[in-house]
Amino acid sequence: MADAEVLAWAKRYADQHSIQKLADLVGYKRTSLSLYLSDKYPADPKGIELELRRHMSSRMCPYLEIEIMADDCARRAARPRPHQSGSAMEEHWMACQNCSNKGVSHE
Known part of the structure; x- marks a missing residue:
């Protein structure tokens, strides 16, 4: 049985982007994600949901121009100002x- 919160997030992501982009994001085949999204995945969905949940808490970093985990984002923002003025x-x-x-x- 799929986790309702994870399934809802995955459906929104697939609707906004595509099932293929979701599959690429989490490292599963499109067919597997299609079955999961239709709640017909024949195996235990824990592996897919683990990957989906990991990406549920990620965000795009406009500075790095890559997706990073939310906790990494918060940690970077909470750091004290670096001492090297003008540094990267x-x-x-x-x-x-x-x-x-x-x-x-x-x-």
Whole structure:
């Protein structure tokens, strides 16, 4: 039996992007995700749901231009300002302080 919260998130993601993009995101075949989304997956869905849940708590970092986990995002934003003025680390820190993701919970 699929976890209702995870299944709902996966359906929204597939509707917004595609089943193939969801499959690529979590590392499963499109057929497996299609069966999962229709609640007809023949095996225990724990493995798929573990990967889906991992991505449920991720977000796009506008500074790095990659998807990062929500806890990594929060940790980066909460760091103290780097001592090296003008460094790449300070530039990243400053971007985090003004980021729309700062303080947003994805849990």
